Amino acid sequence: xxxxxxxxxxxxxxxxxxxxxxxxxxxxxxxxxxxxxxxxxxxxxxxxxxxxxxxxxxxxxxxxxxxxxxxxxxxxxxxxxxxxxxxxxxxxxxxxxxxxxxxxxxxxxxxxxxxxxxxxxxxxxxxxxxxxxxxxxxxxxxxxxxxxxxxxxxxxxxxxxxxxxxxxxxxxxxxxxxxxxxxxxxxxxxxxxxxxxxxxxxxxxxxxxxxxxxxxxxxxxxxxxxxxxxxxxxxxxxxxxxxxxxxxxxxxxxxxxxxxxxxxxxxxxxxxxxxxxxxxxxxxxxxxxxxxxxxxxxxxxxxxxxxxxxxxxxxxxxxx
Amino acid sequence: xxxxxxxxxxxxxxxxxxxxxxxxxxxxxxxxxxxxxxxxxxxxxxxxxxxxxxxxxxxxxxxxxxxxxxxxxxxxxxxxxxxxxxxxxxxxxxxxxxxxxxxxxxxxxxxxxxxxxxxxxxxxxxxxxxxxxxxxxxxxxxxxxxxxxxxxxxxxxxxxxxxxxxxxxxxxxxxxxxxxxxxxxxxxxxxxxxxxxxxxxxxxxxxxxxxxxxxxxxxxxxxxxxxxxxxxxxxxxxxxxxxxxxxxxxxxxxxxxxxxxxxxxxxxxxxxxxxxxxxxxxxxxxxxxxxxxxxxxxxxxxxxxxxxxxxxxxxxxxxx
Amino acid sequence: xxxxxxxxxxxxxxxxxxxxxxxxxxxxxxxxxxxxxxxxxxxxxxxxxxxxxxxxxxxxxxxxxxxxxxxxxxxxxxxxxxxxxxxxxxxxxxxxxxxxxxxxxxxxxxxxxxxxxxxxxxxxxxxxxxxxxxxxxxxxxxxxxxxxxxxxxxxxxxxxxxxxxxxxxxxxxxxxxxxxxxxxxxxxxxxxxxxxxxxxxxxxxxxxxxxxxxxxxxxxxxxxxxxxxxxxxxxxxxxxxxxxxxxxxxxxxxxxxxxxxxxxxxxxxxxxxxxxxxxxxxxxxxxxxxxxxxxxxxxxxxxxxxxxxxxxxxxxxxxx
Numbered sequence: 001x002x003x004x005x006x007x008x009x010x011x012x013x014x015x016x017x018x019x020x021x022x023x024x025x026x027x028x029x030x031x032x033x034x035x036x037x038x039x040x041x042x043x044x045x046x047x048x049x050x051x052x053x054x055x056x057x058x059x060x061x062x063x064x065x066x067x068x069x070x071x072x073x074x075x076x077x078x079x080x081x082x083x084x085x086x087x088x089x090x091x092x093x094x095x096x097x098x099x100x101x102x103x104x105x106x107x108x109x110x111x112x113x114x115x116x117x118x119x120x121x122x123x124x125x126x127x128x129x130x131x132x133x134x135x136x137x138x139x140x141x142x143x144x145x146x147x148x149x150x151x152x153x154x155x156x157x158x159x160x161x162x163x164x165x166x167x168x169x170x171x172x173x174x175x176x177x178x179x180x181x182x183x184x185x186x187x188x189x190x191x192x193x194x195x196x197x198x199x200x201x202x203x204x205x206x207x208x209x210x211x212x213x214x215x216x217x218x219x220x221x222x223x224x225x226x227x228x229x230x231x232x233x234x235x236x237x238x239x240x241x242x243x244x245x246x247x248x249x250x251x252x253x254x255x256x257x258x259x260x261x262x263x264x265x266x267x268x269x270x271x272x273x274x275x276x277x278x279x280x281x282x283x284x285x286x287x288x289x290x291x292x293x294x295x296x297x298x299x300x301x302x303x304x305x306x307x308x309x310x311x312x313x314x315x316x317x318x319x320x
Numbered sequence: 321x322x323x324x325x326x327x328x329x330x331x332x333x334x335x336x337x338x339x340x341x342x343x344x345x346x347x348x349x350x351x352x353x354x355x356x357x358x359x360x361x362x363x364x365x366x367x368x369x370x371x372x373x374x375x376x377x378x379x380x381x382x383x384x385x386x387x388x389x390x391x392x393x394x395x396x397x398x399x400x401x402x403x404x405x406x407x408x409x410x411x412x413x414x415x416x417x418x419x420x421x422x423x424x425x426x427x428x429x430x431x432x433x434x435x436x437x438x439x440x441x442x443x444x445x446x447x448x449x450x451x452x453x454x455x456x457x458x459x460x461x462x463x464x465x466x467x468x469x470x471x472x473x474x475x476x477x478x479x480x481x482x483x484x485x486x487x488x489x490x491x492x493x494x495x496x497x498x499x500x501x502x503x504x505x506x507x508x509x510x511x512x513x514x515x516x517x518x519x520x521x522x523x524x525x526x527x528x529x530x531x532x533x534x535x536x537x538x539x540x541x542x543x544x545x546x547x548x549x550x551x552x553x554x555x556x557x558x559x560x561x562x563x564x565x566x567x568x569x570x571x572x573x574x575x576x577x578x579x580x581x582x583x584x585x586x587x588x589x590x591x592x593x594x595x596x597x598x599x600x601x602x603x604x605x606x607x608x609x610x611x612x613x614x615x616x617x618x619x620x621x622x623x624x625x626x627x628x629x630x631x632x633x634x635x636x637x638x639x640x
Numbered sequence: 641x642x643x644x645x646x647x648x649x650x651x652x653x654x655x656x657x658x659x660x661x662x663x664x665x666x667x668x669x670x671x672x673x674x675x676x677x678x679x680x681x682x683x684x685x686x687x688x689x690x691x692x693x694x695x696x697x698x699x700x701x702x703x704x705x706x707x708x709x710x711x712x713x714x715x716x717x718x719x720x721x722x723x724x725x726x727x728x729x730x731x732x733x734x735x736x737x738x739x740x741x742x743x744x745x746x747x748x749x750x751x752x753x754x755x756x757x758x759x760x761x762x763x764x765x766x767x768x769x770x771x772x773x774x775x776x777x778x779x780x781x782x783x784x785x786x787x788x789x790x791x792x793x794x795x796x797x798x799x800x801x802x803x804x805x806x807x808x809x810x811x812x813x814x815x816x817x818x819x820x821x822x823x824x825x826x827x828x829x830x831x832x833x834x835x836x837x838x839x840x841x842x843x844x845x846x847x848x849x850x851x852x853x854x855x856x857x858x859x860x861x862x863x864x865x866x867x868x869x870x871x872x873x874x875x876x877x878x879x880x881x882x883x884x885x886x887x888x889x890x891x892x893x894x895x896x897x898x899x900x901x902x903x904x905x906x907x908x909x910x911x912x913x914x915x916x917x918x919x920x921x922x923x924x925x926x927x928x929x930x931x932x933x934x935x936x937x938x939x940x941x942x943x944x945x946x947x948x949x950x951x952x953x954x955x956x957x958x959x960x
Contacts, residue, residue, distance in 0.1 A: 008738070011737070061363065141389045163352065379648045381710075398705060398711065399711075404707065482672070
C-alpha cells in the first residue's frame with residue numbers, strides 16, 4: 001500500500017556568468033561548466049486507502065535532493081516537495097493538511113512551456129513577485145486545503161496557510177476548466193495578518209491574480225499566462241507578468257518555446273526572457289533535453305539589478 | 321524483504337498560550353491556531369530474515385518528521401524513531417544493537433490512555449523527570465539490549481546504553497506480564513559513571529522505578545501508572561508521579577480519559593493534568609480524533625514554572 | 641521498478657585511546673567501549689528501465705547513517721553513498737552523472753582484505769594521501785563518467801569531477817582485468833585547475849597511481865596493492881603505500897589478514913598497520929565478525945603525528 005516513486009535529473013549547464021541577481025537566473029552563477037539538475041530530483045512515497053462509503057485516505061511525502069552532491073535540496077525541510085495527508089470523498093472532494101503546492105502553482109505549472117523546469121522556465125516571475133511564504137510562491141507550509149471533484153471539466157482548490165502567530169497567513173484558490181483540447185484557469189492569493197515581509201515583495205494585504213490558458217491543436221499547443229500582484233500594506237507596488245509560449249510534438253521529441261515580460265511598479269523598467277528547448281523521449285519515463293534561455297533587463301528592478309543573462313543546458317532525466 | 325511503513329498525523333491545535341515552560345505542555349506555545357501533529361509522523365523500513373535453527377535477523381529504521389513543514393523532527397538524528405539491528409533466537413530471545421526505546425517506555429506507553437500522543441498525553445512526567453539521555457526518557461542511543469521470549473505471558477527486556485566516555489551510562493530493565501485482560505508491568509532504570517547532568521534531573525546514580533497495569537473489562541479498560549525517580553548524585557531529589565485513566569470503546573470510537581499528578585521534591589509543589597479525548601476510526605488504519613487537556617501547577621517546580629495551560633486538538637491520522 | 645536495499649552494521653569497539661590523529665585510526669578515539677559500525681550502514685534505492693535497442697536507464701541513490709544514534713553519516717550529503725543517473729548501451733558501455741565512487745576506489749576496495757571496512761581496513765592510506773575532493777578519495781561530486789562493457793575480462797572506467805569554478809577538477813580512470821581466479825587492475829587520478837588544497841595533500845597537478853591484484857587459489861586469496869601519490873603544485877611530495885594481505889574461506893567463516901606500510905615524503909618516517917579478522921556468515925546476508933588492528937608510526941607524518949594505536953571490534957552485520 002505504499003508506492004515509491006521519484007526522478008533524477010542531471011545535465012551540463014553553462015552560462016555567461018552574469019550573476020548580479022539570482023532573480024530570473026535559472027542556471028549557473030559562474031562561467032564554469034556545471035553539473036546541475038533542471039527538474040528537481042526527488043524520492044517520494046504515496047498511498048491510498050479505501051474507507052468505504054465513497055471515502056478514501058491518501059498521503060504523500062516527497063523529498064528533494066541534488067544528485068550532483070547527494071545533499072538535500074532544502075536545508076530546513078527534508079520533505080520539501082510535498083508532505084500532506086488527505087481525506088477524500090468521491091462526491092464532495094478532498095480535504096488535505098500539510099505542506100502542499102499553492103493553488104496558483106497548479107495553474108502556472110500547466111501553462112509554462114518548460115513545466116517550470118530548467119534554464120528555460122518562467123517560474124521566477126510567474127507570480128509577479130508575490131512570494132512571501134517561501135518557495136518562490138509555489139508551496140506553503142501549515143496548510144489546510146480543499147480540492148473539489150471535477151464537475152463537467154470544472155474543478156477548484158482552496159487553501160489557507162496558517163500564520164501560526166509568527167508569519168503572515170496566505171489564503172488562495174484556483175478554478176480550472178479542462179475540456180478536450182482547452183484548458184483555462186485562474187488563481188487568486190492573498191496574505192494577511194503579518195507585519196512580515198517588506199513592501200517590495202510581500203506583506204500584509206498583498207494579492208495575486210493569475211490567469212492562464214492553453215489549447216492543444218495537436219501539432220502545437222500554445223499557452224498564455226498573465227499575473228498581477230499588488231504588494232505591500234497599501235498595495236502600492238503593482239507588478240505585471242505576461243507569458244506566451246508553445247509546445248509542439250515532433251516524433252519522439254517535444255519542442256518548447258516561450259517569451260515572457262515582467263513589468264514591475266515604476267517607470268522605465270522591464271525584464272524580458274526568451275527560451276527555446278527540446279525534449280527527446282527515450283521512453284515515457286526517460287528523456288534527453290536541451291534548453292537555451294536569454295534574459296534582458298531595462299532599468300531598476302526590485303529584487304536586484306542584473307545585466308543580460310544567457311544559459312544553456314543539455315541533460316538527462318529518468319523517472320521511476 | 322523490506323517493509324515500508326509509516327504514518328502521517330496532522331490536526332488543528334489551539335491553546336491558552338501560557339508557554340512559560342515547555343514541560344508538560346503538549347501543544348502550541350502561542351494562542352494562534354496551529355497545524356500540528358499529535359502522534360509523531362514517520363516513515364520506516366523493517367525486515368526479517370530466517371537464518372535456520374530457530375535463528376532470525378531483524379532490522380528496523382524509523383524516520384520522524386513534521387508534515388506541516390516537511391522538516392525532520394530531530395535535527396541531529398534523521399532516524400530518531402528507531403535504528404537497530406537484532407539477532408533473534410526463537411527459544412532464547414533477541415539481542416539488539418542501536419537506538420531503541422528504553423525498557424521503561426514500553427511499559428509507560430501501554431498504560432497511557434492517550435498512547436503518549438497529542439495534547440492529552442502524560443509522557444512528559446511519566447518518568448518523573450528521569451530523562452538524562454535525551455528523548456525525554458523514551459529512547460537511548462548506543463544501546464546493547466536483550467528482549468526475552470514470552471514465557472506464559474511473562475517477558476522481560478534489559479538494556480545498556482553505553483556512555484562511550486562522554487555521557488552517563490543508562491542501564492534498565494522491565495518485566496511485563498500479559499494474560500487475557502490483565503497487563504501488569506514494572507521497569508527500572510539507572511544512570512552511572514557520569515558527571516553529566518545536573519542535580520535536578522539527572523546525573524550519576526539517578527534511578528527510576530515505574531509500575532503500571534491495565535485490565536480490559538471490554539466496556540472499559542482502566543489503567544494506572546506510578547513512577548518514582550531519585551535524582552542527583554546523592555538521590556536527594558525524590559519525585560513521584562501518579563496516573564489513573566481509562567479507555568472505552570463505543571462503536572467505531574474509543575473514549576480516552578486520564579488524570580495525573582506529579583509531586584516533585586520540595587514542599588508545596590504539585591502539577592496536575594486532566595485530559596479527555598475521543599478517537600473515531602474510519603478504518604483500522606485511519607482515524608479522526610479530538611483531545612482536550614488542562615494542566616495546573618502549585619509552587620515551584622524544577623524545570624520551569626508555569627501557570628495553567630489548556631489545549632485542544634482535532635486531527636486526522638493515517639497509517640500505512 | 642524500484643529496489644530498496646541496505647545494510648545495518650553495529651558492534652562493540654575498543655581501542656587503546658591514542659587519538660592524537662584521526663589518520664589511519666579506524667576505531668574509537670577514547671578507551672571506552674563504543675557501539676559503532678564497521679561497514680557504513682545504508683539505505684538505498686535503485687532501478688533500471690529497458691529503453692529498447694540495447695539501451696537502458698539506471699539510477700541509484702544511497703543514504704549512509706549511523707544506527708547507534710540514527711544520525712545521517714555525512715552532515716552535508718544525505719545521499720553520501722552514491723547518487724547518480726546512468727544511460728547504458730549493452731555494446732558501448734554506460735555514461736553516468738552525479739556523485740559516484742572514483743575509479744581508484746573500485747580497484748582499492750576489491751584488493752583490501754577487509755573490504756575497506758572496520759578497524760582492520762587500510763583505506764585511510766590506500767590512496768597515499770591523494771584525497772583532495774573529500775570522502776578520503778573514494779567518491780567525487782559533480783562527476784561525468786563512463787564505464788565500459790566487459791570485453792574478454794577487460795573493463796575500464798573514466799571519470800571527470802567538475803571543479804565548477806570553485807574546487808579543483810579531478811580526472812581519473814581505471815583498467816580492470818578479471819578472468820577466472822585472476823584480478824589485476826590499475827587506476828590513475830589527477831587534480832587540476834585549482835588553487836584549492838595545500839601542498840601536503842592535494843592541489844593543482846597532484847596525481848595518483850594505484851596498482852593492485854588478487855588471485856583466488858580457492859583455499860586462500862592473496863591480494864596486493866601499491867599506490868603512489870605526487871602532491872602539491874610541483875609534485876614535491878611523493879608518498880608510497882604498499883599492502884599485502886589475504887582472505888581464506890574456512891567453512892562458514894572467512895579469515896582476513898593484511899599488512900600495509902605508508903612511506904610518505906621525508907626521511908625516517910613510516911607508518912605500518914597489521915590487521916587480522918574473521919567473518920562468520922549466518923547466511924549470505926547476515927554475519928558476525930571480529931577484527932583486530934595494530935598500527936605504529938616512526939617519525940613525523942604529514943596529517944598529524946600519533947603513537948601506537950590498537951583497536952578491536954566484534955559486531956553484527958545484516959544486509960537487506
